[in-house]
Amino acid sequence: MLLFLVDLIVFLCLLAQFAIAGYFLYLIYWLFELPADDAPEPALPADLPRVLVQIPVYNEPLVVERAVAAAGALDWPHDRLVVQLLDDSTDITSDIAVHAVARLRQQGVEVHHVRRENRSGFKAGALAAGLALDDAPYVAVFDADFVPAPDWLRRTMAAMLANPQAAFVQTRIEWGNGDANWLTRAQRLMQDAHFAVEQDVRARRGVPFQFNGTGGIWRRAAVEDAGGWSHDTLSEDLDLVLRTYLGGWTGVFLMEPHVVGELPQRVDEFGVQQSRWSKGFVQVARKLLGPVWNADWSPEAKFTTTVALGQQLIFPLLAVGIVGLVLSILGHGKLLGLFRFGLWLWLIAMLVVLIGMTWGAYRRLQRGDVLRYLITAASVPAVIVYLAFVNTASIVGAGFGKKTEFKRTPKKGT
Template sequence: MTALLGLVDAIGLLAGSFLLALLLQHLRLSWMARRFRPPAGTAVPDAGLPAVLVQVPFYNEAASVEGALASAAALDWPREKLTIQLLDDSTDDTGCILQAAIGRLPPGGPAIDHVRRAHRSGFKAGALAAGLARSVAPMVAILDVDFRAPPDWLRVAVAALLADERAAFVQFRFEFANRDRNWMTRGQQLSVDTHFCAEQAGRAAGREPFQFNGTGAVWRRAAIEDAGGWSADTLAEDLDLTFRAYAAGWHGLLALEPALQGEAPADIGAWRVQQARWSTGFVQVARKALPLIWRAAWPLPAKLGASLLLGLQAGLPCFLLAAGALLLDGGVRGFGPVHGAIATAAAIVAGVSAVAITLPPFKRLRRGGIVRYVATLTTMPALLVFLAIANSGAVMAAPFAARRDFVRTPKTGRK
């Protein structure tokens, strides 16, 4: 029994150490984010602007397609140089609704390409690749169907790309139009604000690899092709393409303004679907990309930071392992001052760090007063514990399993 408890304690110590490493990394990025500066770019006359392809992939999204079409068609770009590509893998009446919406568009707008495939091979990655093959545009913008970009979005993005010839993409911050719907959406907004204003901005400020988030970005076509194109062998095709592009010598740019508007899952079931796909996808990409990272001629901090980014989802089972080891040890040996001290220290470190990481973005984006912040922050532990319990099994199984089906996040189309 003593030897078994020793093994349990060792596992708990390793899991806790990994959680501490993730926490220290986020504190480091939050500190580095203070040095973040938006990418440079100057306005280009319309005659000198390149052609842009805007890709909007979707599957059975009848509630969102009309808004997506209207928003994309309103983008400020020379009409003869803009194509809106609607990548429709739907099996319901979404296509009919979309065709009717296309027919109501006023004349003189951008070209509209409604792409229907006979099958969903490769899911989102397959749709994006199929659409890319139908165009020769050097700039490719990607928008999920529930995302709405401000009219000047392409102007800001392309100016930044033209000013930096080795920039593969420009990722823009996004926020949720329905963020005030309930406690879950408010918690998700705090998480996303922290992701962009602390984690992503910190990596960008330190010239370290940061991720393309799958939507709200404009890519240089040459970088997509140089990285090997879209691949459907993981559930996180966006993260996979990111690291292949970095490994090929490209880099990303981050723009915090203007922000795009999206829709957050407003119930626990939809949120779990989204998070389960992300958890599995991150682990699958880690298995594929870690060798690329450690073979690349990057500085050691960049390699360690990229590895921790890919290992982020491993924090879920590590949380359960660390907590379980402490409870099991206390249950067998009897809870004493040491167990209480460990639990208290962990809670204090986590709480203080959470405030240090999340409060600056909350204040920067003017999300409200201190009462609102505290009320929102207190929802996060419940979300994280639920996520750890719900998704740890998938995270641990992902390295040994084949790619699973792409299950889309349910969306209502309501803001």
């Protein structure tokens, strides 16, 4: 009986992974099926609205000065631009920030150095506290390590104003240290697939897609209509996105302009970041999957949102499946024929997903030659297996409602 249960668990893990693979095959299909988006960028009106730029920071001494300077360099009338440095730091970051803010004020930019008594609500709490201090109708958000080009605000605001039902505009992220080592190259390849395939396809198909927490603009009316920022999950951005979609709003995704950010360069830092993201997705799924399925959405929108929220389950499914398969082989003294067939199908499906998602993005963004792609793509499965065993416990804990602290990823300013 025990061996039968082990076999059943392995079989169910395989089935669930095939379901997740189906979501990525959907994305690959539409990547090639959708026509190219050649529409010209919309023009800005003559009368520009006020925009609030929020930069939440927590102990980021190596990047805070650059972040403040980049916000001040945005091409927008100074009398209609407000910058908030939402500083919850407990180290020398705040001392550095004081001087960076002072320099920006000398340039005629309205900038506020906002300090809170405690770190309640973490990033979501800081963003909500900043919103309470200003009534600007549009709010741009940048994490401390993200740098926009001077024309970023004009181009993203043009898209926002041209789409009155858009709750947010999300732009693509480039990575300043994407070539630092094998790990950052693997991450960049996966992130390119996320932006150039997943985000772009879902946006153009008109189904909910993700706000990535940085490099985007929110419409204040949509934020308030959805109930504002909430800190009951570790993915406050995804939580807010789905609540705005449930309220009838939409989103806009732009491949260009992009912002430049930073990837973790060490395996342990990468693991911490991914663990936080995985827990956040599971927490949002617990909170909002019910309302999503009760919403007046198309089956396509419900399917893509459900699988996107549940795709983090690939990690515990992979870990449990591997352990179960080993126990099955030991118990039977051989690999069962059903599992041999299933593993071949799994291998084919995963190769199609890996190549379809990453090659499409790699080619679209012109990252390099085929050999360079193959070398980088070959490292991705190892990264996935590592995450499977590192993230499983935290994902299961989040699934059962366990709350954890928001652990930031250290930034080096590269």
